[in-house]
Amino acid sequence: MTPALASSDSDPERLHGLGDAALLFLRQGNRSFDAGDFAAAERCFAQARREAPVHAEPLRLHALALHQLGRAAEAVALLQQAARQRPDDALIQNALGGALGQTGQGEAALAALRRACELDPGLSPAWANLGNALAMAGRTAESEAPLRRALELAPQLESARLLLAEALMMLGRIDESAAQYRELLQQHPHSGQAWWGLANLKSVRLDADDVGRLQALVRRRDLPDAEQLTARFALAKALDDTARHAEAFHAYVDANALARRGFRWDAAGFARWMEHLRATFERSAFVPADVQFGAEAIFVVGLPRSASTLTEQILAAHPQVEGASELGDLGAVIREESRRRARAFPDWVADAGAADWRRLGERYLERTARWRERRPRFTDKAPANWMLTAAIRRMLPGARIVDCRRDPLETCWSCFRQIFWREHEYSYDLGDLAAYWHVYDAAMRHWSAAHPQHVREQVYEALLADPEQQTRELLDFCGLPFDEACLRFHEAERSVRTASAAQVRQPLNRDTARTARYGALLDPLRRALAR
Structure with missing residues (x-):
């Protein structure tokens, strides 16, 4: 799912009626959310809700943080409460659709996301999320149109292009899928997920130039863990494709060691x-x-x-x-x-x-x-x-x-x-x-x-x-x-x-x-x- 927008600082209407204390906690929460510290964001947004228990915006933002922390059922409850107050709010419907999807309520998720797109046809994350929800429901052919709409609105939206490339792969349009991954790498050359998507097209072979670019990428120390992981697996595939099998073996061992961090299988x-x-x-x-x-x-x-x-x-x-x-x-x-x-x-x-x-x-x-x-x-x-x-x-x-x-x-x-x-x-x-x-x-x-x-x-x-x-x-x-x-x-x-x-x-x-x-x-x- 494309993350719903958290920050509401630039939209005074969304914040209307909030006191100074609630606004302070929301702004602190937004900073933590944007930095990826969702636990800190959740604490700030929860405090904002205590300052303004029935206001829709603290409810929405608290739900976004809960969703990111894997507490989707709690997020759904808050967003449903927010939607009752603001039934025509596209951001709330978009967030609700994402949370409903995470709890396995696929049809309800699609309804909320379609509603978000109707309410705000220019909201690109909602179109991307609708496309993703359709693909997750096995309706991959239907997912292409909303994903392309998201990219018309926001050509740089990485998540939408990743989803479109994956949908094209699922539909058997491998050359088109590869072209989307290559386009994404032109826009975001450090996207390990794009590299892995390209490598995961099993019938597409990576070449020596790809090996060099991936070797440079995995040496970067500023890559987030998810990008580092996907880049390492893509590098191993590229080494395999270029018949450098001993190097590929050790690259796969390193990539799997990174994937294994944080859990142990018994x-x-x-x-x-x-x-x-x-x-x-x-x-x-x-x-x-x-x-x-x-x-x-x-x-x-x-x-x-x-x-x-x-x-x-x-x-x-x-x-x-x-x-x-x-x-x-x-x-x-x-x-x-x-x-x-x-x-x-x-x-x-x-x-x-x-x-x-x-x-x-x-x-x-x-x-x-x-x-x-x-x-x-x-x-x-x-x-x-x-x-x-x-x-x-x-x-x-x-x-x-x-x-x-x-x-x-x-x-x-x-x-x-x-x-x-x-x-x-x-x-x-x-x-x-x-x-x-x-x-x-x-x-x-x-x-x-x-x-x-x-x-x-x-x-x-x-x-x-x-x-x-x-x-x-x-x-x-x-x-x-x-x-x-x-x-x-x-x-x-x-x-x-x-x-x-x-x-x-x-x-x-x-x-x-x-x-x-x-x-x-x-x-x-x-x-x-x-x-």
């Missing part, structure tokens, strides 16, 4: 939790009343970078299947139930009966209904849903689960070369990656053996060796008739919201293995995976 704790989850489900018997319930859904799971996007693209080329890409609805339904029961998942599983699981399945299908408006079946390609295989079997006993597998060394190394902005903390350390893979492998082999009619291993290397036979078997597993269009998956017109968006627009490429180029440098990962 491999042993994760293994214990997965064993607890498996045992909890095994202890509670379950017989579904309707074994076909949920057959509309096809879950595509596995580790990232294991050809899950390719598998979904093959399925989405079928005339009966809508490719929904990475949906968060399954996890959201589980979290809703955990909040309702005031118990963490999977601790409440033993107390859930057939009616509960049916209710949860119905809730999931309700949340995903729009993906069945044009076609009767749909894919949910969130790789980490492999952890919820047992829950899927109870919620949606008719659903199919496709477990995407690729050579584990290639998979883990590919993950190490990727920035995952959330959820994949294990991916920034080769030892953690190997540990995660072992837990995944054991769990999915267990569930595949327990549910052979509903869980299929889709092996990438087998697909490369015999595309037609593997595609026929995949479609048969999903209960779909064979269709030649699935062999021409790269021609399917749809939004692909993953790092593989450029690759799946091309025919199958058998030359995708990369680890051999790194030789003995990857021996520690090889040994960890072989244990």
Whole structure:
């Protein structure tokens, strides 16, 4: 999201009615907000609210700081209060749309952002936020127009150009996406995010000139952490593209070390939790009343970078299947139930009966209904849903689960070369990656053996060796008739919201293995995976 404007010093109307004390705290808060010290800004804006409890502007500014601190639900409550006082205020509606989006209220967020654009057609951040919200909702084609409108109003608006470049990538317009990233680098040569966006177009190669510019960029000491991180990953990709593999390896190690700051993934704790989850489900018997319930859904799971996007693209080329890409609805339904029961998942599983699981399945299908408006079946390609295989079997006993597998060394190394902005903390350390893979492998082999009619291993290397036979078997597993269009998956017109968006627009490429180029440098990962 493009940040809403915080400062209101230049707009006396917004400050009308505030006393001197409230104004002082607002100005102090604005300075802290502009400096990126959101905790200090929040304290100042909270004090301003105490001085003027019902004034809309302290409410708006306090909400902006809360949003930046990850407290979006609190921000929504304040902004709704502010909107009741000033229903025709574009800045409030823009901020409300951003906060609603963060709390998962997508349709309400779109309504607020559209309202902001209507109220002030010249407010470029609102147009950018509307475009982003549409893209996040899977409506990528619709997002292009508001993003271009934002750039017409503010050609230097970095966030809008980043969003437009990403949207074009998702739509398969790779050359246009690359051009937008290059334009952004002309305007903002120190934008690590633009460099990473360009590098993340997997079919675009960076050259020796790019290497030099990136090496100079990462030496800068004034780059914010996010820009330094993205620039380092882009440099590693550029070194790889120019066949400087030893340098690329060490650049990836440095980039991942920076990404890993601030958190530690607990491999042993994760293994214990997965064993607890498996045992909890095994202890509670379950017989579904309707074994076909949920057959509309096809879950595509596995580790990232294991050809899950390719598998979904093959399925989405079928005339009966809508490719929904990475949906968060399954996890959201589980979290809703955990909040309702005031118990963490999977601790409440033993107390859930057939009616509960049916209710949860119905809730999931309700949340995903729009993906069945044009076609009767749909894919949910969130790789980490492999952890919820047992829950899927109870919620949606008719659903199919496709477990995407690729050579584990290639998979883990590919993950190490990727920035995952959330959820994949294990991916920034080769030892953690190997540990995660072992837990995944054991769990999915267990569930595949327990549910052979509903869980299929889709092996990438087998697909490369015999595309037609593997595609026929995949479609048969999903209960779909064979269709030649699935062999021409790269021609399917749809939004692909993953790092593989450029690759799946091309025919199958058998030359995708990369680890051999790194030789003995990857021996520690090889040994960890072989244990």
